[in-house]
Amino acid sequence: MVRTDLSTPLRIEGSGERTVRWEIEAPEAMRCELVLEVTRDGVTATTASLAMNFLPAVKVRKLPYIPEPQPVRTPILIGAHHCPLWEADKPEMWANVLKHPERTPALGFYAQENPEVSDWETKWAVEHGISFFIYCWYRVSQGEPVKMRFSSAIHDALLKSRFVDKMKFTIMWENQARGQAGVADEKDLMTNLLPFWIKNYFKHPSYLKIDNRPLLFIYRPEFLVEDLGGVENVAMAFERMRQACRDEGFDGLYLLGEYRGLDPNHLSLMKRLGLDYTFAYCWYVPNDPTPQQAIQAQMQYIRKTQELGIIPQVVTVSQAWSGWRDEGTIWKIPPRDYEVLLREARDFIATLPAGELGRRMLLLDNWNEWGEGHYIAPYREFGFGYVDAVRKVFSNAREPHVDLIPEDIGLGPYDGAYRAWMQRDQNPRSSAPARVEEDRG
Secondary structure, eight states, rough: OEEOOSSSSOOOTTOOOOOEEEEOSSSSSSSEEEEEEEEEETEEEEEEEEEEEOOOOOOOOOOOOOOOOOOOOSSSSEEEEEEOOOTOGGGGGGGHHHTTTGOOBTTOOTTOHHHHHHHHHHHHHHTOOOOOEEEEEEOOOSSSSSESOOHHIIIGGGGSTGGGOOOOOEEEEEESTTTTTTSSSHIIIEEEEEHHHIIIIISSSOOOEEETTTEEEEEEETHHHHHHHHHHHHHHHHHHHHHHHHTTTOOOOEEEOOOSOOHHHHHHHHHTTTSSSOOOOOOOOSSSOOOHHHHHHHHHHHHHHHHHHHOOOOOEEEEEEEETTTTTTTTTTOOOHHHHHHHHHHHEEEEEEEEETHHHHHHHHHHEEETTTOOOBBBTTTTTTTHHHHHHHHHOOOSSOOOOOOGGTOOOOHHHOOOOHHHTTTTTOOOOOOOOOOOOO
C-alpha cells in the first residue's frame, strides 16, 4: 500500500522544485525494488529504483526504554570499526548518503552524541556476536594538552549510556592530519597523549584489554617516524609507552598498526617500529569487482600477509566501498555472500599460531561508514542482514530471534538536528551551501 501527500498527478513547470514523500507498507516480509518513473507528455523521461527490505511485522508497543541487551557468545572476539562522524552540528556529513537512500540507517540520520543512540548500537552489536567497537579517535592539539574532535560518540554517548557495561571499546588513533593529529615529540606523547588515554580510556572497565594489556590501534604508524625523529626513536617510544602502562597496573600494551597492502618493505618497517600486529581498516579491491571477486581479493591479501611472515596480523574483512564521492572502485558484498566471506575468514583464523591475537579475534569493516560506503549496522536496504550473518557464522545462539528498531517500541526519532538543517538548507536565504569534509581513510 502506498500513501502520499498527492491526490493528483504532480506537474513541475520550468525549473521549479517540489518535495514529494511516500509512505509504503508491504503485505508481508519481503525484499523488493521500488521503481519511480517520471513521464513527460506520455513519454518516460527518467526512472530510478530503490532496494527495500521489509522486515517481519512486530507488535508495536510503547516501552519506557530499550530492552536490556541479550548478548550471544562467540568463540573468538568480534570487533567492528566505528566511524564517529555523525554529530548534530555536522549534518552535512550525511550529504553523500542522500544520493544513496538505500543506505539510510535504521536510526535515521542520527546525532551520535545521544546516549540512547549508543544503547541501540550496543544492543544490536552484542545480540549478534559483536563484542567491541574500535572508535576512530581524532586529536587536534598536537604539542599541547589533548583536545579532540568527533569525540562525542565515546564521551557523550557510550560512556554515559545505560548499557556501557555490555560492550567493550577501544580506539584507533587517527593521526593522519599532519601537524595537529600526531605528536610534536616524545614529550608530547608521554606527558599529554598517553596519560590522557590511560586516564580516560585504558582504565575504564569497558575498555578492551587482553592479557591485562589495553589495545591501541594506530592509523598511520609510519607518520610517527617524522614526528619522533626516526625509526629507532619510535621503537623506543613504544617501549616507554608499554612501561608506562605497566607502571599503571597493566601488563603492557598491545600496539596495532594499520596497513592495507602487501609491500614487504612497509611490513618490515612496521616490525622495526616495534608494532605488535598489523591490521587493515579496510581492503582496497580495484575495478568494481563482483561480490565473489571482492571476497577472493580480500582473502588473497590476508593469506599473502601470512605467507610473507614479516609481522603477525589481526584479520579484517570488508563489506563494501564507494568513497566519499563515489570515486574509483565501487563494490558491495550482499549479506549472503558476506556470510561466505566470514566463514572463510573464520577458517583462516583457526590456522594462525596459538597465543596470537589474530587467533583470538576478527575485525569487521565497518559498523557505520555511511558516507564512504561500507557499513554493517542495520539499515534500509538489507535490514539486519549483515549482523545476522555475523551471528549465524560465529555464535551458537538459537534462531530465530527478534530484532527491534526504535519505532517498534515508541522511541526515536534521533534526527532532529538533521531535519532542522534540511529545512534551513532548502531555504537559500537562511543557509549557505554545505561542504562535506573528507577526513577518512
